[in-house]
Amino acid sequence: xxxxxxxxxxxxxxxxxxxxxxxxxxxxxxxxxxxxxxxxxxxxxxxxxxxxxxxxxxxxxxxxxxxxxxxxxxxxxxxxxxxxxxxxxxxxxxxxxxxxxxxxxxxxxxxxxxxxxxxxxxxxxxxxxxxxxxxxxxxxxxxxxxxxxxxxxxxxxxxxxxxxxxxxxxxxxxxxxxxxxxxxxxxxxxxxxxxxxxxxxxxxxxxxxxxxxxxxxxxxxxxxxxxxxxxxxxxxxxxxxxxxxxxxxxxxxxxxxxxxxxxxxxxxxxxxxxxxxxxxxxxxxxxxxxxxxxxxxxxxxxxx
Numbered sequence: 001x002x003x004x005x006x007x008x009x010x011x012x013x014x015x016x017x018x019x020x021x022x023x024x025x026x027x028x029x030x031x032x033x034x035x036x037x038x039x040x041x042x043x044x045x046x047x048x049x050x051x052x053x054x055x056x057x058x059x060x061x062x063x064x065x066x067x068x069x070x071x072x073x074x075x076x077x078x079x080x081x082x083x084x085x086x087x088x089x090x091x092x093x094x095x096x097x098x099x100x101x102x103x104x105x106x107x108x109x110x111x112x113x114x115x116x117x118x119x120x121x122x123x124x125x126x127x128x129x130x131x132x133x134x135x136x137x138x139x140x141x142x143x144x145x146x147x148x149x150x151x152x153x154x155x156x157x158x159x160x161x162x163x164x165x166x167x168x169x170x171x172x173x174x175x176x177x178x179x180x181x182x183x184x185x186x187x188x189x190x191x192x193x194x195x196x197x198x199x200x201x202x203x204x205x206x207x208x209x210x211x212x213x214x215x216x217x218x219x220x221x222x223x224x225x226x227x228x229x230x231x232x233x234x235x236x237x238x239x240x241x242x243x244x245x246x247x248x249x250x251x252x253x254x255x256x257x258x259x260x261x262x263x264x265x266x267x268x269x270x271x272x273x274x275x276x277x278x279x280x281x282x283x284x285x286x287x288x289x290x291x292x293x294x295x296x297x298x299x300x301x302x303x304x
Contacts, residue, residue: 029053141167187215
């Protein structure tokens with residue numbers, strides 16, 4: 001049987017994060033990555049790094065801390081081997097963010113999303129009109145602050161009170177304390193459904209759904225089970241002339257094509273463009289590309 005030819009192209013990109021002064025992927029390999037956040041070097045697990053490190057072991061020994069994995073279910077712990085403060089401040093362009101090690105491998109930022117932050121600011125600046133943005137599963141708020149920095153009115157929703165407080169601290173550190181950002185601890189799906197009943201609409205929506213999670217009242221989030229319902233609910237709270245929608249996914253058994261099709265269906269009633277692909281980081285050591293996440297994004301800037 002002959003293979004069926006795909007009649008419609010699906011634009012896909014391998015998107016490099018924008019250059020950082022205070023972040024570098026130094027090296028990777030053997031299931032690990034060596035990164036620099038400001039003045040400090042950290043080693044974290046990285047399943048995608050199936051190759052050998054380019055740098056010798058002696059250079060990895062300079063790391064200030066290593067996240068040691070116990071198992072997938074029970075996480076792990078940080079082994080601090082150098083001088084590492086409890087918290088430290090780094091910058092991304094005009095934004096500042098607090099870094100810290102915690103009970104997981106996460107440290108307060110997903111640096112590969114820098115390209116998204118720039119793209120969000122570009123969409124808002126291009127529109128030159130008042131803009132309302134909703135950030136769902138917003139974590140410590142870098143995407144929210146990028147939108148606020150460009151003049152948007154932002155609603156930021158996450159189930160964790162700890163990261164909401166962290167985001168507020170990032171807002172103050174960035175000098176954006178007067179910007180209109182609402183920080184809400186809530187279940188994302190329930191919040192969006194209530195926004196529809198309240199007839200509260202948004203020009204831009206940012207989604208960073210986890211594979212699995214729990215809401216503040218124990219609500220269970222499962223990506224494959226609930227993402228279709230969430231995208232449909234988000235579609236219903238878009239303004240008649242929306243500016244953008246962007247979704248990023250980590251650690252799910254999906255491809256950029258999957259997210260492309262979901263985004264294409266969600267935005268079918270609006271003229272614009274859907275792109276999908278992978279967020280990648282480039283090593284300093286050997287120039288290899290490390291894939292970190294998949295994404296899809298729609299924007300109205302390229303209306304036909």
